[in-house]
Amino acid sequence: MLETYIVQDRWLAFAELDGDGIRLWIMRQGDVYTTRPGVSHNVYLPAYAVTHVVKHGGDGRGDDWFGDPFLDSKTKDLSEEQILANC
Template sequence: MKSVSSEQAELLGIKAVHHEMDNGEKRFRLVGSDGSSYIRTESAADGAWQNSHFHERMQEIYIVEKGWIAYAELTDEQELMLRLLTKGESLHVPPKRPHNIYMPPDSVTHVVKFGGDPQIDPDWFAATALDRLTLNLSERELRERLEAKREEGARQ
């Protein structure tokens, strides 16, 4: 097996791009020239919501490596739908689906983005209606809603 340097990878259309986000998360990305990417996200010291968004063509697969996350989605009826994902669970998000993620402290996710179109760059569009429903939702309120949903599902 032969190593590929970062410079060689870039010549092949793969870049390493890493950031500390405004919410304190650390994101470590490998980004392809076709718009596909792999992202490892490590949560902030305090839990935080990301920014609600959707993609025109990209699809995403979220995988929880450590801890848990809350997935929020804006339904076609403009209602908030919440889902809890724990270690080892995954979720597929199709194009045009407004969504957001809450990551509590000590959580790690992997996200695979694929199916984009290099002509739509970036294929990321704010979903402000979902932000209005999620960004002020505290971790305590979020856990209460998720627990109530779980109990309701158990009764059915």
């Protein structure tokens, strides 16, 4: 299952596993990104952000979400200010 993220208004922060660490970046209005198969990711949306997510490429059966404790431990306590300062 793949997910394509589209930012219509404002921005979102996208974090995904990258080797032994994480890659964190900002997507802005008009940006489009499709996840990579088997790569865990987290998304942060600020107030008033307008985004669209299209799930595609799967057969519609089974789970389409899997938690990742390592990624969560690196992202869950980040404030919006920290996200913006690090991107």
